[in-house]
Amino acid sequence: MTYQQEFIQGENMDAIDRKLIDILQEDASLSYSVLGTKVGLSVSAVNDRVRKLREQGIIQAYRISVDSEAIGRALTAMVWLRTDPAKGNKKLVKSLIKADEVLECHHMTGRFDFLVKLRLRDTAHLETFISDTIKEMPGVVEVLPEIALSTSKETMFVPAQADIL
Numbered sequence: 001m002t003y004q005q006e007f008i009q010g011e012n013m014d015a016i017d018r019k020l021i022d023i024l025q026e027d028a029s030l031s032y033s034v035l036g037t038k039v040g041l042s043v044s045a046v047n048d049r050v051r052k053l054r055e056q057g058i059i060q061a062y063r064i065s066v067d068s069e070a071i072g073r074a075l076t077a078m079v080w081l082r083t084d085p086a087k088g089n090k091k092l093v094k095s096l097i098k099a100d101e102v103l104e105c106h107h108m109t110g111r112f113d114f115l116v117k118l119r120l121r122d123t124a125h126l127e128t129f130i131s132d133t134i135k136e137m138p139g140v141v142e143v144l145p146e147i148a149l150s151t152s153k154e155t156m157f158v159p160a161q162a163d164i165l
Helices: 003-008 015-026 032-039 043-055 089-098 123-132
Strands: 075-083 102-107 114-120 140-147
Touching: 015 032, 015 043, 032 043, 075 089, 075 123, 089 102, 089 114, 114 123, 123 140
Parallel strands: none
Antiparallel strands: 075 114, 075 140, 102 114
């Protein structure tokens, strides 16, 4: 079976695919020529592989990373939410993901049902967002906000070359 047949059938990616993914996660602005040099492939071979990775949904988007303080969103907060599932968590999640302040929304195990990561201007913005937005959402029973004092690491990088069990 050829590389293309294996890939299209959803078989495991090879080491070159994984290396391409890691390189693109670090700098998605690199040209296919530079990528080819880094992985030992021609421009057209890199183009084919990246296209297939996109078609498979493995590469979902190309994004930039911004300095949140420079754009006026210096405060990071995590908000734990306990909900009443009888009120419909689907509506709650839809409402949360529409909000610009929400960076991440995770359905959790344990005492709380959701963990939401927010990026806001300041504590006044957090207070307003909790009072006027989160507490007004359907099914919210308890809200526990926590403010990050500092952030040592924040990344979207998911290592593709790590050992897979």
